[in-house]
Amino acid sequence: MRCCAxxxxxxxxxxxCIIFDAIEKIRExxxxxxxxxxxxxxxxEACGQVNIPFKKKLVLDCKTRWNSxxxxxxxxxxxxxxxxxxxxxxYQYKALPSEHDWMMANEICQRLELxxxxxxxxxxxxxxxxxxxxxxxxxxxxxxxEWLSCPNSIIHGMAATMITKFDKY
Numbered sequence: 001m002r003c004c005a006x007x008x009x010x011x012x013x014x015x016x017c018i019i020f021d022a023i024e025k026i027r028e029x030x031x032x033x034x035x036x037x038x039x040x041x042x043x044x045e046a047c048g049q050v051n052i053p054f055k056k057k058l059v060l061d062c063k064t065r066w067n068s069x070x071x072x073x074x075x076x077x078x079x080x081x082x083x084x085x086x087x088x089x090x091y092q093y094k095a096l097p098s099e100h101d102w103m104m105a106n107e108i109c110q111r112l113e114l115x116x117x118x119x120x121x122x123x124x125x126x127x128x129x130x131x132x133x134x135x136x137x138x139x140x141x142x143x144x145x146e147w148l149s150c151p152n153s154i155i156h157g158m159a160a161t162m163i164t165k166f167d168k169y
Contacts, residue, residue, distance in 0.1 A: 004133055005122040007169045008140075012066040012115050015162040018154055022104045023069060026076050028095035029083055030058045042090070046082045067119060070112050073105045104154060111155070114143055141166065 016023065033043045040058075047054040058079070061072035076083075080102045087096040097105070118136045144166060147159030 003122070004137075005119050008115055008119055008122070009066060011162050011165045011169070012112065014165050015112075015158040016066055016069060016108070018158040018161060019104050019108060022097065022101035023073065025095060025097040025101050026073060026105055027061065029093075029097060030060050030072060030076055032093055032095055033083075033086070034058050034060055043079075043082065043086065046085050046089070047079065050081045050085050052079060052082055066112075067116055070109065070116050074109045077102060077106045077109060107152070107155065108158075111143070111147065114140065 033039050043058065044054050056075045056078065059068070059072050059075055061068040063069070083096055087093050118140060121136065122133065141163075144159050144163045147155055148163070150156050150159070
């Protein structure tokens with residue numbers, strides 16, 4: 001029997017394919033500002049200029065691991081205004097995500113937090129038993145059904161894709 005955490009991986013990855021373009025723009029931005037120590041310094045300096053505390057370092061994701069993409073988006077969305085400020089000050093930076101890209105990334109992060117938390121639970125060293133696992137699986141299914149009623153067509157499409165894969169497993 002496959003590990004529950006490994007089953008969640010293809011379900012979420014299929015859902016993330018729906019917003020691939022937005023993720024790619026944010027990935028390019030994170031890559032640009034983490035490419036050199038000098039750029040990282042500029043990024044930290046810009047945080048101070050727009051009064052956003054620099055609490056978490058930007059992290060470039062591993063494309064094959066959805067949870068690293070989730071983490072990258074979660075951190076990057078906190079610095080949305082910093083990226084905008086830097087786009088006005090650095091002519092080499094051309095990968096600024098649009099307002100729509102940021103909105104989608106933020107909404108996706110909020111929705112995928114459930115999957116992230118459940119993955120952590122399933123991957124823990126405590127070896128969760130069925131009385132812990134089954135309610136979480138039900139919670140995921142109910143969340144996906146709720147997402148289907150979302151007026152945002154992208155979220156609806158993402159949920160439809162994920163439910164198809166969820167039901168397969």
